[in-house]
Amino acid sequence: MKPMLPSLSFEIPEGKEWLYEVKYDGFRAILHWDDNEITLTSRNGKSLLELFPEVRLFLETNKDKFAPYLPLTLDGELVFLENAYKAHFGSIQVRGRMRSKKRIADKANASPCRLLIFDVIELSGKSVVNELYLSRKAILLALFKQCDLPLKPDEKSVKLIQMLPYYKNFAEVWEKVTLYDGEGIVAKQQNNRWEDGKRTSLWVKYKNWKYATCFITSYEKSNGYFYVGVYRNQTIIPIGQFIFGIKPDEKKALAQIIKENKADEDNQYIYVEPAICVEIKYLEIYEEQMREPHFHQFKFEIKPDSCTYDQFIQGQKNLPPDVIITHPNKPLWEEPPLQKIDFIHYLREISPYMLPFLKDRLLTVIRYPHGIFGESFYQKSCPEYAPDFVETKMADGINYIVCNNLKTLLWLGNQLAFEYHIPFQTINNHRPCEIVFDLDPPSREAFGLAVKAAKYIKEILDQLELIGFVKTSGNKGLQIYLPLQENTYTFEETRLFTAFIADYLVSKEPDSFTIERMKKNRGNRLYVDYIQHAEGKTIIAPYSSRGTKEATVATPLHWEEVNEHLRIADFQIPAILKRINQYGDPFHQYFAAKEKQNLQPVLDFLKK
Structure with missing residues (x-):
């Protein structure tokens, strides 16, 4: 069969x-x-x-x-x-x-x-x-x-x-x-x-084709294939060959032009100097060559010098054509050395994992117009020059951006929005979608306190049969999430639980943890910010980059990673996709957990 x-x-x-x-x-x-x-x-x-x-x-x-x-x-x-x-x-x-x-x-x-x-x-x-x-x-x-x-x-x-x-x-x-x-x-x-x-x-x-602009380098006499390449530092890099997609009359004319303008010839090929530029559509790069290349169109307006290997590599990222990336080579971080196009590519590749958390949320971003080398500023209101595909929502007199699609995320990336902060509720209701504990140690050097607090919280969540997820803040702490069914609990109810956990930590180790709001009164203790979980407050989104010198990311973790070896600086932009490919996305079951989460018995007990 x-x-x-x-x-x-x-x-x-x-x-x-x-x-x-x-x-x-x-x-x-x-x-x-x-x-x-x-x-x-x-x-x-x-x-x-x-x-x-x-x-x-x-x-x-x-x-x-x-x-x-x-x-x-x-x-x-x-x-x-x-x-x-x-x-x-x-x-x-x-x-x-x-x-x-x-x-x-x-x-x-x-x-x-x-x-x-x-x-x-x-x-x-x-x-x-x-x-x-x-x-x-x-x-x-x-x-x-x-x-x-x-x-x-x-x-x-x-x-x-x-x-x-x-x-x-x-x-x-x-x-x-x-x-x-x-x-x-x-x-x-x-x-x-x-x-x-x-x-x-x-x-x-x-x-789902990708597109490459390249130039013809040779013609294979035995089978009629046209070979193409791009420049990398003045060296021609071969990227594949095509025969499909070109009309018979175009193919015949192209072969004739190559024969009349040949630079060299042997038993197999006729060679030409880079001059004729074409656009090829292909599936992906496999073993440094285009897979399933098809001729798309001639690019007579393009000069061969503009057909570069960097553009070829960028093309495989399949960025939406109506998102314009300006100054792609602008340096944003020094160590690791990341340019703007690297940041855009990170957002493109992380978007399937990050966008579900941005969906239908009023967005606050922190923009770094000069990378980490200059001043930053918060932005809540959508600027008037935003393209039509950017969705917005009025709230409290502010026309917030709502990042519901890839194009909006990439446009924000081009605006050098490094950080993406979201509230605990969506635009569809005023009730929390999750509970988040922000474990904020006094310094990076005291990060071990956040690890200790996270372990204590995990123990009590397991005892209460609640489902928790953990991520780095990307700065100096950890954050623990409890996904909730939509429109089920009020912020007043969830405050009962966050206060209970905070009091538990303080009673467990008062020399390590505190709920003191005033920094000067905290000493070297970790601040358990249970008050932060409230309507209108925000938290850094999962997989958002941070404006740190190390290009760190607010990275979801597997619980077994929360140990004495954990370091914030290990989770940098270049490592995140490799990490997901190797170990999977720790927040993969996050939204499914909403239906399984049963907080009500705990709240009933706390209300007594």
Whole structure:
């Protein structure tokens, strides 16, 4: 059995008859399971289970759940899931080339891949290929619910078989794909049937292209490929070759121009000096070359000198075209040495993790127009020159910015807003969305007091069966979060709890902790700022940078990291994405915890 295949399109099909699925970059795989055998077969008919034993182990461990539905055949994509909307192409390629059983087993255990199922072909021995798309999706959904499997991709879930849902609204899913830098989408007509081995126009893939401006360096005589490059310090760096996307008459004319203006020639290539500039669209950079390059257009107005490697690298960040980055090389931090474009790239890459905390909150930023080398200032009111995509909300006579999208975040970054401070409630209500304890030691040298206080608070949260998350402040302390169900508790009620915790810490170690507001009366004790948790007050947002000389970030932590080895200065802008990729996002379950958090019994006790 061969998989049904989509057709490539450079225009998104829209209309009520079209539905949309996220496209992931992995190995197409058909799972077949009968009473005696499990097979996982690639698009080319090769067995995949030997290379991905974690999939077999998960299936066999959960055989009792699947047993009522055998024999079954499911269609999906085997991926290394980077986030809910993107698979990492390089990682799945490395896995696919492995041959050592020990290395395969080690990788499967440390970094398991996941099988994302988007279609069902056979269930309980009955073929469903003649069912319409929506019917097949309904059958698949029922199967996944009965087997207690994830109904959408989740890179943190230990359940390695996950369902790939569909979306009715293209704009909704495309915003997620571009935000998380996914590969693209597959549009599917509602009335399609699954057809063995057919490339169909009823499934259409639409990709999330990046764009590179480069110049032609040579022409390959045997196959008609055009090779392109960019300059890095006057040296030509090859970045790939293209043949697709260019019209036959354009291709013929371009080849003729190269032949007439050749600088050199050998048995394989005709070489030209940099002169003809083109724009190429591609998926990503893989092994320093463009993946899936397609010709987009000639750039006759561009000179080759402006086609630089730096621009090429910046292009892969996929910044929105209507966000203009000015003075990208402006130095902002000295150690580490970070320029403005580095800061913008950080905001772009951290946005999937940071934006959910900014959403629907009145924003106060601290801007550093000269980087850390000059004065800073607070900004609450949205300036008149803000672009139309910046959302605002009037409150207390101030027209606040509400950072609900990537473009607003990047625009603020271009304004050199280093710090993002948010209130404890959204614009939709006046009740807190969370409780936050701000553990503020008197100095960086006394940071151990914050660690000690955090451990005490974690102990009492565990005893009360409450869910807490911890992050650095990015400056000199720690902050502990308790997510709350929306519009459930008042600030007066949460004050009961914050005061209780503060009093507990002070009674536990009065020489270490204090609730004294006056700095001069605190001595060397840590200030437990429970009064700060109130309507109108703000806290630094998770993953916000800080205006410190070390370019530190208010970084979410795993609880086991809260120990004597913890140092604020270890969490700098260049390290944060590497950290997430290696250890995951410690706040991944933050919003899901809102539904599980049960503060009411504690408040009932404190009210007595």
